[in-house]
Amino acid sequence: MPVEPGKIRNVAVVGHRSTGKTSLVEAMLFQAGAINRLGTIEAGSTTGDWDDDEHNRQMSLAAALCHVEWQGRKINLIDTPGDPGFQGDMIAALRVVEGALVAVSAVMGVEVQTSRAWQRAEDYDLSRVVVVNMLDRERADFFRTLESLRDQLSPRCVAVHLPIGAEHELTGVVDLLHMKAYTSPEGEREAAPSEIP
Numbered sequence: 001m002p003v004e005p006g007k008i009r010n011v012a013v014v015g016h017r018s019t020g021k022t023s024l025v026e027a028m029l030f031q032a033g034a035i036n037r038l039g040t041i042e043a044g045s046t047t048g049d050w051d052d053d054e055h056n057r058q059m060s061l062a063a064a065l066c067h068v069e070w071q072g073r074k075i076n077l078i079d080t081p082g083d084p085g086f087q088g089d090m091i092a093a094l095r096v097v098e099g100a101l102v103a104v105s106a107v108m109g110v111e112v113q114t115s116r117a118w119q120r121a122e123d124y125d126l127s128r129v130v131v132v133n134m135l136d137r138e139r140a141d142f143f144r145t146l147e148s149l150r151d152q153l154s155p156r157c158v159a160v161h162l163p164i165g166a167e168h169e170l171t172g173v174v175d176l177l178h179m180k181a182y183t184s185p186e187g188e189r190e191a192a193p194s195e196i197p
Helices: 020-031 052-057 084-094 112-121 142-152
Strands: 007-014 064-070 073-079 097-105 127-133 161-164 172-175 182-183
Touching: 007 020, 007 084, 007 112, 020 064, 020 073, 020 097, 020 127, 084 112, 084 182, 097 112, 127 142
Parallel strands: 007 073, 007 097, 097 127
Antiparallel strands: 064 073, 161 172, 172 182
16 A cells, blocks of 8 residues: 655664674564564574575674554654674665664673664654663663663764563563553563553
């Protein structure tokens, strides 16, 4: 079914290598109902990484395009490689989108490619949303990562979601815009919102 041009959004998913960009795109596809199961990097079953070399290296080697339909809009997602050896695809993707979704590891914080992607997006005057990813990992620290975002990228970075728990005890997130909590068993689509614990 055709979509009105005003309801189409083009977003590049960018960031340093191993920040979960491809897994994030996979989760977005699953959440929107575009796919019926979550693929994994380890199993070589993600939608974006389909090439044998990508499976063997367990990393994206080229940009991958996919889309989701969400709340009456079509969102074209360009999942870009995070390795600096393949940054040409990231640069090309940022030239053709209206916004960037910047993935940052809650363990590592802002890294070299994060800064490069942010600066390119700044140069192209793109809207940006940062996703602090990997919150369930050992040594993950949301607040330390938020501070590094403010120090190294922009003092205007502000949290719109907060984690419930930390590291292996992460149980969900709080949506600060709507003041609701979201907790869901792993591998399921979004649960109904609940009161903030």
